[in-house]
Structure formats: C-alpha cells, structure tokens
Amino acid sequence: xxxxxxxxxxxxxxxxxxxxxxxxxxxxxxxxxxxxxxxxxxxxxxxxxxxxxxxxxxxxxxxxxxxxxxxxxxxxxxxxxxxxxxxxxxxxxxxxxxxxxxxxxxxxxxxxxxxxxxxxxxxxxxxxxxxxxxxxxxxxxxxxxxxxxxxxxxxxxxxxxxxxxxxxxxxxxxxxxxxxxxxxxxxxxxxxxxxxxxxxxxxxxxxxxxxxxxxxxxxxxxxxxxxxxxxxxxxxxxxxxxxxxxxxxxxxxxxxxxxxxxxxxxxxxxxxxxxxxxxxxxxxxxxxxxxxxxxxxxxxxxxxxxxxxxxxxxxxxxxxxxxxxxxxxxxxxxxxxxxxxxxxxxxxxxxxxxxxxxxxxxxxxxxxxxxxxxxxxxxxxxxxxxxxxxxxxxxxxxxxxxxxxxxxxxxxxxxxxxxxxxxxxxxxxxxxxxxxxxxxxxxxxxxxxxxxxxxxxxxxxxxxxxxxxxxxxxxxxxxxxxxxxxxxxxxxxxxxxxxxxxxxxxxxxxxxxxxxxxxxxxxxxxxxxxxxxxxxxxxxxxxxxxxxxxxxxxxxxxxxxxxxxxxxxxxxxxxxxxxxxxxxxxxxxxxxxxxxxxxxxxxxxxxxxxxxxxxxxxxxxxxxxxxxxxxxxxxxxxxxxxx
Numbered sequence: 001x002x003x004x005x006x007x008x009x010x011x012x013x014x015x016x017x018x019x020x021x022x023x024x025x026x027x028x029x030x031x032x033x034x035x036x037x038x039x040x041x042x043x044x045x046x047x048x049x050x051x052x053x054x055x056x057x058x059x060x061x062x063x064x065x066x067x068x069x070x071x072x073x074x075x076x077x078x079x080x081x082x083x084x085x086x087x088x089x090x091x092x093x094x095x096x097x098x099x100x101x102x103x104x105x106x107x108x109x110x111x112x113x114x115x116x117x118x119x120x121x122x123x124x125x126x127x128x129x130x131x132x133x134x135x136x137x138x139x140x141x142x143x144x145x146x147x148x149x150x151x152x153x154x155x156x157x158x159x160x161x162x163x164x165x166x167x168x169x170x171x172x173x174x175x176x177x178x179x180x181x182x183x184x185x186x187x188x189x190x191x192x193x194x195x196x197x198x199x200x201x202x203x204x205x206x207x208x209x210x211x212x213x214x215x216x217x218x219x220x221x222x223x224x225x226x227x228x229x230x231x232x233x234x235x236x237x238x239x240x241x242x243x244x245x246x247x248x249x250x251x252x253x254x255x256x257x258x259x260x261x262x263x264x265x266x267x268x269x270x271x272x273x274x275x276x277x278x279x280x281x282x283x284x285x286x287x288x289x290x291x292x293x294x295x296x297x298x299x300x301x302x303x304x305x306x307x308x309x310x311x312x313x314x315x316x317x318x319x320x321x322x323x324x325x326x327x328x329x330x331x332x333x334x335x336x337x338x339x340x341x342x343x344x345x346x347x348x349x350x351x352x353x354x355x356x357x358x359x360x361x362x363x364x365x366x367x368x369x370x371x372x373x374x375x376x377x378x379x380x381x382x383x384x385x386x387x388x389x390x391x392x393x394x395x396x397x398x399x400x401x402x403x404x405x406x407x408x409x410x411x412x413x414x415x416x417x418x419x420x421x422x423x424x425x426x427x428x429x430x431x432x433x434x435x436x437x438x439x440x441x442x443x444x445x446x447x448x449x450x451x452x453x454x455x456x457x458x459x460x461x462x463x464x465x466x467x468x469x470x471x472x473x474x475x476x477x478x479x480x481x482x483x484x485x486x487x488x489x490x491x492x493x494x495x496x497x498x499x500x501x502x503x504x505x506x507x508x509x510x511x512x513x514x515x516x517x518x519x520x521x522x523x524x525x526x527x528x529x530x531x532x533x534x535x536x537x538x539x540x541x542x543x544x545x546x547x548x549x550x551x552x553x554x555x556x557x558x559x560x561x562x563x564x565x566x567x568x569x570x571x572x573x574x575x576x577x578x579x580x581x582x583x584x585x586x587x588x589x590x591x592x593x594x595x596x597x598x599x600x601x602x603x604x605x606x607x608x609x610x611x612x613x614x615x616x617x618x619x620x621x622x623x624x625x626x627x628x629x630x631x632x633x634x635x636x637x638x639x640x641x642x643x
C-alpha cells in the first residue's frame with residue numbers, strides 16, 4: 001500500500017501498518033526509542049549522502065507516527081530504522097542539493113515495538129565479506145571503465161580507499177581463497193598486495209613458515225628492491241631515478257606513501273655517479289691527487305691516513321686572539337661564585353667562543369695533499385667526506401746513499417752506512433747467531449727488571465707501543481704488546497654517524513694532528529707531553545681495544561668484565577642511544593614493543609597499542625618512549641646476551 005503525505009487541519013489519520021508513504025524531510029524526526037545511541041560518524045553520513053545522490057535511497061526508513069500527550073498524531077514521524085539515511089538527506093538539504101520538504105519514501109510500522117525492531121535491524125545485519133567488496137570494486141573499474149575518483153564519488157569514499165580495495169581485489173585467486181577461508185588476515189593480504197605479480201605472491205605464500213607477520217611478508221615480496229626510505233633513495237631522489245627510467249612502486253596501504261625502487265642496480269649506479277661528481281668537485285677545489293666515491297666507507301682501504309694540523313696564526317691574528325681570551329677571562333671573573341651571567345654577557349662569551357674557534361684553522365700538509373686522496377661516502381644523514389689517505393704506492397720513497405763500495409742500500413731509513421748498522425754488520429761477522437741470541441736474552445731480562453722498577457718509564461713504553469700501532473703503519477718497538485681493535489661497523493650499520501662514533505673519530509683526529517709524521521720521532525714527542533696529556537692519549541688508544549660485542553662463542557668472562565668496566569666508567573647509554581623505529585622497534589616482535597612501553601611508560605599505554613599494526617605500533621612506541629630513558633636489557637649496566 002502506497003500513499004503520499006496529505007496533511008489536513010486536524011492532521012492526517014495514522015496510516016495503516018505496512019503502508020509506504022512519502023513524507024517531507026522536515027517532518028522526519030529522530031526517534032527516542034532508536035536502539036543506536038552512539039552517533040553516526042561524519043564519514044558514514046558523507047558516504048550515505050554520496051550513495052543516495054547517485055542511486056537514491058535504496059532501503060526506505062521505517063517510521064512510526066509521532067503522538068502528542070493526548071495520543072493524537074502531530075503530523076511528524078519518528079525514524080525507528082534509518083536515522084543515518086535521515087541525517088544524510090539533511091546534509092544534502094544543507095548543501096542545497098534537495099529541498100527541506102523533499103519527499104522521502106518511508107514504511108510505517110505500528111505493529112512492532114520500535115526499540116526491538118531498531119535493535120534487530122542493527123544486530124541481524126550481515127555485511128558482505130571484504131573479499132567480495134574488493135573484487136566488486138575492481139569489477140566496476142574493469143566493466144564500466146570508472147576511475148577511482150568516479151567510484152569514490154558514487155560510494156562516498158576517498159579515491160585512495162578505492163585504489164586500495166581494487167589492489168586487494170587483484171591479488172592471486174589462490175591467496176583470495178585463503179583469505180576467505182581465514183587462512184590469511186587482512187594485514188597479511190595487504191602485505192602480499194604490495195606487488196601485483198601473482199607468481200611471486202604464491203611463491204612467498206608457499207615459503208611461509210612460522211614467521212607470517214605482515215612485515216616479513218612485505219620484506220619477502222620486495223627483497224630485490226630498495227625501500228624509498230633507504231639512504232640511497234633519499235640521496236638520489238625519486239625524480240632523478242624515474243628520469244633515468246627507474247620505476248617506483250608505491251605501497252597503497254602505507255599512510256606515509258612508502259614505496260620501493262624496483263631496479264637496485266640502476267639506483268646504485270646513479271648514486272655512485274652523483275657521489276663521483278661530488279668527489280671530483282672536492283678534489284679539484286682542494287688539490288688532492290685522487291678522489292673515490294663509495295656507497296660505504298672502505299675500512300680495508302690499506303692506506304696510511306694523515307690529519308690536518310693547526311696553522312700558526314700571524315702576529316696580528318695572534319694578538320687579536322690573546323685580547324679575546326683576556327676579555328673572556330675578565331667577563332667570567334666579573335661574576336662572583338653565586339652570580340649568574342647577564343644575557344648580554346652570555347651572548348658575548350658565545351661570540352668570543354665562535355671567533356676563537358674560527359681563528360684556529362687546520363690545514364693538511366701540501367705534500368700530503370699532492371700524494372693523497374679522499375673518499376666520498378654515503379652516510380645515513382647525507383654525504384660524508386673522509387680526507388687524508390695515502391696509498392702505499394704513493395708514499396715518499398726514502399733517499400738512498402751509496403755504501404763504501406758504491407752500491408745502493410735499499411733498506412729505507414737507517415741504512416747500512418749508519419754507525420748502528422755498521423756495528424750490527426760487524427757483530428754478524430764475528431759472533432755466532434746462537435751467541436748473539438744468548439747475549440741479547442740477558443739484555444732483555446735486564447731491561448724487563450729495570451723497567452719493572454720504573455713505573456713511569458714502563459707506562460711511557462706501553463703508550464709508545466700502543467700509539468705506534470694506532471696511528472702509524474709499519475712502526476715497530478721492542479715491547480711485544482699488541483692492541484686489537486674490532487671494526488664495529490660490520491655489526492651496527494651507521495655506527496660512525498652516532499654520538500659515540502663521531503666522538504671517537506673527533507678525538508682520534510685531534511691526537512693525530514699533534515703527533516709527528518715520522519714514527520721515529522714519536523717517543524721524543526711522548527716524553528715531552530705533560531702527564532695529563534700522556535694519560536689522555538693512553539686512554540684513547542686503550543679504548544679502541546675494547547670489545548664487548550656479543551656473538552655466538554663470545555667469552556662469558558669477557559662479557560662479565562665489560563659489565564664491570566661499565567660500572568667503573570659510570571656508563572650512561574642514554575647519552576649514546578635511544579629507541580627508535582630504525583634502531584630497535586622495527587627489529588623486534590610486537591610483544592617486545594609492548595614490553596618496552598610497559599616498562600618505560602605504563603601497562604595502560606602498552607594496552608592501547610595492542611590492536612595496531614606492527615609498523616604503527618613501532619612508531620607509536622618511539623613517540624611514547626622519547627625522553628623516558630628506557631633501554632633494552634642489553635644496554636643496561638648489567639646487560640648480557642639472552643640464553
């Protein structure tokens with residue numbers, strides 16, 4: 001039964017149950033007996049408005065007549081089922097798409113309890129399986145030729161959401177069947193949809209074992225590609241890569257537009273070409289003999305490294321520096337122990353510091369520049385230039401002098417024509433090898449005994465031996481003391497760019513600039529250093545021998561001693577390391593992320609992350625733990641390897 005709404009002065013009689021009536025929009029009201037109390041979201045109303053704009057109201061709202069206190073109809077109708085549809089039409093009326101009096105097709109229900117049928121409508125509603133929705137969206141695009149924008153407009157969703165559903169609808173039928181059978185989760189299916197290659201999808205699916213996390217699946221799907229967040233991709237840029245014919249595949253399911261550079265070989269070539277251009281520019285500007293571009297620093301370069309030395313200022317500059325130093329001291333002295341510097345005084349001290357630092361330039365020896373070169377490498381925070389490397393074949397050759405018979409001695413510094421060399425040659429002629437060993441063994445024992453009685457000289461000898469090994473190539477000493485320094489970059493990528501790495505390198509460069517070029521002159525230089533200088537240098541060279549890297553087979557005793565050493569130096573790892581997505585959270589399970597947030601923030605904060613995807617959970621954990629000082633057990637004072 002169908003009827004139009006025809007009000008009279010006494011208001012129309014109540015329509016019969018089941019009657020389909022057309023009611024003006026402004027006569028429809030929200031029912032107080034609607035079981036849904038939580039308001040519809042703005043996006044839901046927007047989607048309904050878009051749908052009805054294109055297709056009309058497919059399911060008419062169910063209404064009941066509004067009655068006054070005397071039980072008489074008021075002429076209005078309460079929407080028992082379809083409040084969202086009513087709100088969507090009000091939105092359309094607000095936008096002037098329809099009139100406020102537009103007729104809305106409704107069904108009158110006066111036989112059933114309004115609250116019950118409202119509840120029934122929401123409880124017994126069965127949504128279509130997401131897989132059907134994905135394939136339907138793709139079918140619309142293929143059969144009707146609609147774009148993502150057109151489909152989105154007709155269903156009130158964003159084009160991005162449409163593209164995501166279409167991409168999911170295009171996964172391998174084998175994987176879609178597994179998703180329907182609940183053998184795959186939606187997050188896992190999205191990870192497979194990173195690529196549209198069905199063969200690759202099915203291969204990765206067949207190879208899955210215990211690790212079936214979306215992050216692992218995504219990694220396997222893109223194992224031969226380079227993430228857009230990779231240092232190479234960030235350095236080169238998407239435009240340059242695509243201009244050279246490269247293809248970037250975007251992850252439609254990533255909020256930050258994560259993608260992959262498909263041709264890793266092309267990317268490496270383009271990056272090296274760009275680095276090489278920078279290297280040549282530096283070489284031409286500074287006059288180095290050679291410059292080499294590398295993606296990573298070649299720790300096995302086999303070169304001797306030289307460092308710049310401070311340049312002695314001219315008399316005028318020296319006088320200026322002394323005046324600045326005096327002014328600095330005067331400002332500091334003008335304040336008592338309990339007084340605070342004024343803002344003007346603090347600013348002036350900062351200016352003096354900057355001027356003093358700028359007035360002490362460092363320069364490389366011109367001869368070293370003429371023989372040496374530099375490496376331009378790609379660090380995680382950009383380009384890094386490492387200067388002062390001299391290859392063995394470019395080393396200055398020592399001058400040779402003819403011996404008494406006119407033959408050249410090619411033995412290097414300290415040839416056979418020197419008095420010591422002559423004495424050694426004469427000894428070899430007159431004494432047997434066994435006797436020479438016998439006598440020098442006695443001399444060695446005596447040296448050991450004498451050295452043991454003079455701690456200061458023993459310290460100097462140890463410092464000399466360790467410094468020779470640290471800063472010189474081929475330097476030899478009579479002290480059989482060996483320092484082994486483990487290369488840490490092979491265990492922690494980008495370590496050279498961390499606070500600890502930069503501090504070690506700066507300290508090393510500072511000492512290298514103060515030591516003589518010739519190893520023969522080192523001992524005299526060390527003797528001339530004040531005690532505090534010797535101690536500082538000794539601490540530096542010894543520190544390079546520390547190895548607390550935990551690997552299979554690492555001595556437990558050594559690890560325990562590293563913990564004792566950490567206590568002795570009062571090691572605070574929060575100065576050097578902080579938990580981030582890259583440094584920790586992307587490399588551990590969700591359970592460990594939750595454990596970290598529980599320890600560093602609260603159990604409640606960790607519980608709020610439970611339903612997030614691994615990537616979102618990692619980013620949220622980084623934000624929550626920032627500034628809390630939380631550290632994983634391995635980085636705490638008593639940190640040891642897990643069993």
